Amino acid sequence: xxxxxxxxxxxxxxxxxxxxxxxxxxxxxxxxxxxxxxxxxxxxxxxxxxxxxxxxxxxxxxxxxxxxxxxxxxxxxxxxxxxxxxxxxxxxxxxxxxxxxxxxxxxxxxxxxxxxxxxxxxxxxxxxxxxxxxxxxxxxxxxxxxxxxxxxxxxxxxxxxxxxxxxxxxxxxxxxxxxxxxxxxxxxxxxxxxxxxxxxxxxxxxxxxxxxxxxxxxxxxxxxxxxxxxxxxxxxxxxxxxxxxxxxxxxxxxxxxxxxxxxxxxxxxxxxxxxxxxxxxxxx
Amino acid sequence: xxxxxxxxxxxxxxxxxxxxxxxxxxxxxxxxxxxxxxxxxxxxxxxxxxxxxxxxxxxxxxxxxxxxxxxxxxxxxxxxxxxxxxxxxxxxxxxxxxxxxxxxxxxxxxxxxxxxxxxxxxxxxxxxxxxxxxxxxxxxxxxxxxxxxxxxxxxxxxxxxxxxxxxxxxxxxxxxxxxxxxxxxxxxxxxxxxxxxxxxxxxxxxxxxxxxxxxxxxxxxxxxxxxxxxxxxxxxxxxxxxxxxxxxxxxxxxxxxxxxxxxxxxxxxxxxxxxxxxxxxxxxxxxxxxxxxxxxxxxxxxxxxxxxxxxxxxxxxxxxxxxxxxxxxxxxxxxxxxxxxxxxxxxxxxxxxxxxxxxxxxxxxxxxxxxxxxxxxxxxxxxxxxxxxxxxxxxxxxxxxxxxxxxxxxxxxxxxxxxxxxxxxxxxxxxxxxxxxxxxxxxxxxxxxxxxxxxxxxxxxxxxxxxxxxxxxxxxxxxxxxxxxxxxxxxxxxxxxxxxxxxxxxxxxxxxxxxxxxxxxxxxxxxxxxxxxxxxxxxxxxxxxxxxxxxxxxxxxxxxxxxxxxxxxxxxxxxxxxxxxxxxxxxxx
Numbered sequence: 001x002x003x004x005x006x007x008x009x010x011x012x013x014x015x016x017x018x019x020x021x022x023x024x025x026x027x028x029x030x031x032x033x034x035x036x037x038x039x040x041x042x043x044x045x046x047x048x049x050x051x052x053x054x055x056x057x058x059x060x061x062x063x064x065x066x067x068x069x070x071x072x073x074x075x076x077x078x079x080x081x082x083x084x085x086x087x088x089x090x091x092x093x094x095x096x097x098x099x100x101x102x103x104x105x106x107x108x109x110x111x112x113x114x115x116x117x118x119x120x121x122x123x124x125x126x127x128x129x130x131x132x133x134x135x136x137x138x139x140x141x142x143x144x145x146x147x148x149x150x151x152x153x154x155x156x157x158x159x160x161x162x163x164x165x166x167x168x169x170x171x172x173x174x175x176x177x178x179x180x181x182x183x184x185x186x187x188x189x190x191x192x193x194x195x196x197x198x199x200x201x202x203x204x205x206x207x208x209x210x211x212x213x214x215x216x217x218x219x220x221x222x223x224x225x226x227x228x229x230x231x232x233x234x235x236x237x238x239x240x241x242x243x244x245x246x247x248x249x250x251x252x253x254x255x256x257x258x259x260x261x262x263x264x265x266x267x268x269x270x271x272x273x274x275x276x277x278x279x280x281x282x283x284x
Numbered sequence: 285x286x287x288x289x290x291x292x293x294x295x296x297x298x299x300x301x302x303x304x305x306x307x308x309x310x311x312x313x314x315x316x317x318x319x320x321x322x323x324x325x326x327x328x329x330x331x332x333x334x335x336x337x338x339x340x341x342x343x344x345x346x347x348x349x350x351x352x353x354x355x356x357x358x359x360x361x362x363x364x365x366x367x368x369x370x371x372x373x374x375x376x377x378x379x380x381x382x383x384x385x386x387x388x389x390x391x392x393x394x395x396x397x398x399x400x401x402x403x404x405x406x407x408x409x410x411x412x413x414x415x416x417x418x419x420x421x422x423x424x425x426x427x428x429x430x431x432x433x434x435x436x437x438x439x440x441x442x443x444x445x446x447x448x449x450x451x452x453x454x455x456x457x458x459x460x461x462x463x464x465x466x467x468x469x470x471x472x473x474x475x476x477x478x479x480x481x482x483x484x485x486x487x488x489x490x491x492x493x494x495x496x497x498x499x500x501x502x503x504x505x506x507x508x509x510x511x512x513x514x515x516x517x518x519x520x521x522x523x524x525x526x527x528x529x530x531x532x533x534x535x536x537x538x539x540x541x542x543x544x545x546x547x548x549x550x551x552x553x554x555x556x557x558x559x560x561x562x563x564x565x566x567x568x569x570x571x572x573x574x575x576x577x578x579x580x581x582x583x584x585x586x587x588x589x590x591x592x593x594x595x596x597x598x599x600x601x602x603x604x605x606x607x608x609x610x611x612x613x614x615x616x617x618x619x620x621x622x623x624x625x626x627x628x629x630x631x632x633x634x635x636x637x638x639x640x641x642x643x644x645x646x647x648x649x650x651x652x653x654x655x656x657x658x659x660x661x662x663x664x665x666x667x668x669x670x671x672x673x674x675x676x677x678x679x680x681x682x683x684x685x686x687x688x689x690x691x692x693x694x695x696x697x698x699x700x701x702x703x704x705x706x707x708x709x710x711x712x713x714x715x716x717x718x719x720x721x722x723x724x725x726x727x728x729x730x731x732x733x734x735x736x737x738x739x740x741x742x743x744x745x746x747x748x749x750x751x752x753x754x755x756x757x758x759x760x761x762x763x764x765x766x767x768x769x770x771x772x773x774x775x776x777x778x779x780x781x782x783x784x785x786x787x788x789x790x791x792x793x794x795x796x797x798x799x800x801x802x803x804x805x806x807x808x809x810x811x812x813x814x815x816x817x818x819x820x821x822x823x824x825x826x827x828x829x830x831x832x833x834x835x836x837x838x839x840x841x842x843x844x845x846x847x848x849x850x851x852x853x854x855x856x857x858x859x860x861x862x863x864x865x866x867x868x869x870x871x872x873x
Contacts, residue, residue: 011712040697045537048704056703056712061693063540064703064713065533066563072497072530076537076545077693079521080495084541084694105526260519267542267692269519271492273661279489279514280654283476284312 001036004029006059013057020171020197021050024118025057027174031181042085045074047099049091049125051118068098071106074113081267082112082255085185092119096132096152107163107190111254114184114191117154120199121206128202138205154194156234159227159247164189166230166247170215171197172208176243189251196241211241218244225249285340285468288350289416290367292333292360295326298409299356303334305413305430307477310338311650312426314472318343318762319479319648320855325502325586331359340472342803344614344649344762348857351466352419354412358383365389373464375415375457377408388463391419398452407449414453419464424454476651480644480759481506483615484574487622487638488546489518490659493572495538495545497523497531502586503642504548504576528553532560532571539569540702542665542692544626548574551593552583558600561635565605567702568633568680568688568727572625577641579853588853589643591758591826595835597637598786604724606731608636608739609786613761615649617783620799623659628738630664632731633690639785641826643855644759658798665690672696678709682722686730732787739789740797744808746778751819752869755844757782757832759855760824765805766858767865775869780811782832788839815842822868824848824861 007029015021032042044055048067055062061084065073070088078086088095095103095117106113122140123129130140130147133154137146158166165187169177177195184191196215198208222244224230230247255261289306291299303319311317315338324330335346348367353374355361358381365374368389378384378392385392393415399407410431417427431446457464478486485507488496498508512522521538525531531547538545549557554575564571577593579585597609608628612618618640625636666674666689674691677698681688688709693700701711706723708714743761746768752775756764761781771777782788783799790812801807808814815821823833823844828851837843848864850856 009712038697040694040699043541043693053713055701059699061699062701062703062711063537063567064705065536065567066559066704069529069533069560069563072525072533073537073540075523075530076495076497076534076539077541079523079534080538080541080543081694101526102530105530258521260515260521266494266519266521267695269494271494271661271663272518273490273492273659275518276486276490276659277656279486279517280476280656283478283482284474 002033002038004033006039007032009057009059011057014053015050016201018200019050020120020199021054021118023171023174024116024177024195024197025054027178028181029058031178031185035182035185037085042087043077044087044089045070045077046089047091047094049094049123051089051091051094054089068094069102070094071099071102071113071115075106075109075111078111078113078255079258079261079266081265082261083265085114087114087116089116089118092117092121092131092133093123096154104161107158107161107192109254110164110190110251112189115193116181117192117194118197119154119194120197120203122199122203124199124202135205153234153237154192155246156231158192159230159234162249162251163192163247164249164251165191165245167191167193167245168243169193169195170211170243171195172211173215173217173243176217180245183245187248189249189253214239214241215243216240218242218246286337286343287339287352287420287466287468288335288337288347289352289354290333290335290350290364291354291356292331292364293356294329295324295332296328297356299332299334302354302409302413303336305427306336306416307648308430309417309422309426310336311477312474313422314474315340315468315650316343316475317477317648317650318345320346320643321646322854323587331357331363333360333364343766345766345858346855348859352416354416355381357381361385371463371465373419373461375412375419391457391461393453393456393460395453398456399449402449402452403445407445410446410449411453414450415457418454418457419461420466420468421458422468424450473652476653477648478615478651479646479648480612480615480618480640482510483612483618484622484638484640485510487619488572488626489514490619490656491623491626492544492661493546493626494519494543495521495535496547497525497534497538498548499525499528499531499553501550501553502576503578503645504550504574506645507548507574528556529560532557532573533563535571536560536564536567536569539571540567540693540700542667542695544570544630546572546574548576550576550578551580551596554593554596554600562601562603562605563704564635565601565603565607566704569702570629570633571635572622572629572638573635574622574638574640576645577639579851585853587642589641589759589826589855590851590853591641591831594639594757594785594831597639598835604728606632606634606728606735607786608634608735609639610637610784611639611758612644613758613781613783616651616654616800618644619654620658621783624797624799627660627662628735632687632735634731634735639758641759655800658800660798665692667692667695671698674698679711680707680723680726681709682726685734686726688726736787736789739784739787740799741789741807741809742780742782742811743801743805744778744780744811744814745805747772747776750776750778752777753780753815753818753821754778754865755780755821755823756825757785760826763856763858763861764824767861770858770862771865780808780814788836790840812840812842820845820869822846822848822865826850
């Protein structure tokens with residue numbers, strides 16, 4: 001069984017002191033150790049932004065790709081090797097802004113990926129512009145009149161699209177976040193885990209204090225398999241913000257539906273190039 | 285013997301079925317066949333045509349003059365009747381088109397009425413196909429075999445009805461076309477008939493491609509269609525992505541995970557892929573891109589042809605990284621160059637391109653066969669026991685030749701790490717100048733001279749002492765070759781055809797390598813001297829600004845004497861290019 005240290009790369013993360021990402025990293029390393037998944041057995045695909053740096057602080061296979069494009073890369077990896085655990089790590093700008101189209105279609109496909117979104121409701125790396133989840137009216141350097149758009153509700157979007165696993169965590173509650181990560185990884189299906197994470201440098205609205213006053217763990221007797229109540233909880237925001245597994249279903253996996261990889265992962269299958277001689281005959 | 289048949293009609297009338305079937309009958313009869321298609325961006329209506337040429341000699345382009353026109357709509361008559369050769373005949377269904385044409389160049393074949401007599405109006409195209417074969421006095425045995433193969437699944441009744449319809453059309457033409465004096469020569473050995481996109485797709489299968497992600501876009505969709513049909517047999521995953529950005533990123537993910545991966549698109553879709561192309565360059569992920577050019581900018585003429593994206597393919601993407609660009613001239617080259625593209629992509633861990641266009645995509649050629657021994661397959665990834673023995677693995681390790689070991693994640697305890705940020709040997713993000721410089725040298729500068737040595741020189745066709753050179757690239761191979769033939773008696777003329785375009789094989793000593801060279805054609809290593817010594821050089825391109833011409837001059841300093849540009853979206857016919865070349869040479873010499 002791997003120890004916690006097995007996942008530490010020993011590099012000091014390039015995040016601001018007090019950043020919620022540290023807590024997410026800690027919860028993640030604990031979750032992986034408890035699940036006894038060794039570093040070579042999983043791949044993290046990340047994009048660009050503060051969240052995109054995440055895999056550089058974890059020992060694992062890593063594809064740190066482009067802004068917004070984590071899910072297509074992760075989908076390609078999963079289809080080629082469905083015995084590999086593939087985790088996509090992205091920020092709210094990366095996943096809900098730049099890569100919004102990919103998110104919608106990844107949920108439709110239901111490829112068995114785990115998507116952890118570091119949702120701090122702001123752009124950190126580019127210094128404080130609003131993100132798709134920033135609250136209406138938030139004043140920033142380039143929104144001097146406040147944000148005009150309604151914030152995107154990723155949980156409601158995911159429930160509406162029948163995403164296989166929908167959860168929300170909070171970086172200020174590491175123990176619960178770790179459990180949610182484990183549940184997402186154990187779940188068979190596309191899993192969205194939206195992680196509320198204060199940006200201590202740029203987001204002066206959604207602070208630790210702000211979240212602590214609102215965030216609550218969902219009741220133990222809540223049934224995440226009921227779509228209509230899940231939708232109600234998905235819309236809950238403001239004074240009270242639910243965390244926990246909000247929706248879950250057991251839709252069939254994309255990987256299970258592709259006959260080519262029914263038995264053996266594609267990457268382990270032998271190459272059949274000699275067959276082409278026979279195929280050429282079909283052109284006569 | 286050299287006959288051309290044109291089938292014209294509205295989209296949805298089945299002209300492609302008639303054209304495909306006739307081409308198949310001729311290729312199975314052992315004739316050389318060349319076909320090309322002209323269609324609008326619509327599913328029903330409009331005016332489309334399909335042209336089939338066949339001969340006992342090698343042919344590689346379409347002629348303007350046609351010997352038989354099958355007119356399924358009135359527009360086929362008004363637009364194409366002037367293209368009929370002196371002994372040509374146009375067949376049409378007078379009752380269907382509600383018009384009667386006088387003169388012995390026109391033959392009324394009541395397709396629909398004959399079809400109804402055999403059981404259904406739906407048989408009209410089979411009647412028409414039979415009628416063409418009757419005009420040519422070609423026996424029906426091969427056509428009947430095609431009918432059997434096509435309709436077997438639909439039951440004996442359908443097969444029989446089609447056989448009867450074919451016979452009725454055939455016999456009607458034999459009885460009613462005394463003017464038909466076409467005399468096809470004797471049968472030869474059956475030839476294979478293949479178009480450009482099939483060549484590319486076959487090349488992918490021959491190369492062990494396991495993953496193809498794409499978004500449908502003319503003229504590249506045929507690759508996805510063909511590969512999807514072979515997915516089960518070859519153990520291939522074909523994923524229709526939500527957009528081209530996803531398509532290239534999926535292919536990159538698949539390649540990272542350990543299989544050969546490809547994507548295909550047209551110019552507009554490739555524009556969306558460009559950021560992903562740069563990602564493949566930075567992460568040294570092998571990937572093959574099939575880029576089908578069509579007239580642009582923007583949506584342009586979606587179903588038509590142009591060579592307008594050469595410079596785009598060569599220059600696309602931010603930053604500097606190595607790439608290879610091929611542009612096959614024939615379906616055979618499409619197969620073997622796609623194979624070479626896969627090999628070089630993996631050997632050097634770079635993106636490679638197969639650039640084509642609608643004309644090559646949809647044109648079918650005949651070949652006696654393909655020399656499969658020339659197909660190269662070598663797995664450059666580290667797998668299995670060898671991979672498990674590796675210690676202290678670094679995905680982007682500095683090496684003498686710049687090529688780092690390409691490990692497959694998950695198959696050993698070694699971790700495979702890569703990054704779109706500048707990274708160190710392990711693949712982790714860095715900022716320092718020293719590593720950056722070393723990495724650019726490894727990723728780019730050390731690989732470039734090696735890659736250039738892999739590139740084969742252009743092909744030369746014509747008289748050895750040729751002092752007039754026609755230069756072309758990509759899909760213009762066949763047309764320019766025929767123009768050289770047509771002018772061979774008039775002047776000392778030859779063709780230089782470039783299919784391996786980037787990097788340009790300047791100073792290369794590579795032979796044609798594994799790419800088959802047609803009879804009468806040979807690689808010309810010393811093409812630059814040859815051009816400099818020529819009395820006249822003409823660069824023929826299907827674009828408005830002479831993209832190859834400019835690229836060639838930038839790379840070599842050589843300027844062509846003259847250029848012919850065509851940008852109407854239609855392919856050249858032999859006659860058309862012949863006129864343009866003659867006019868141009870007349871002015872030059």
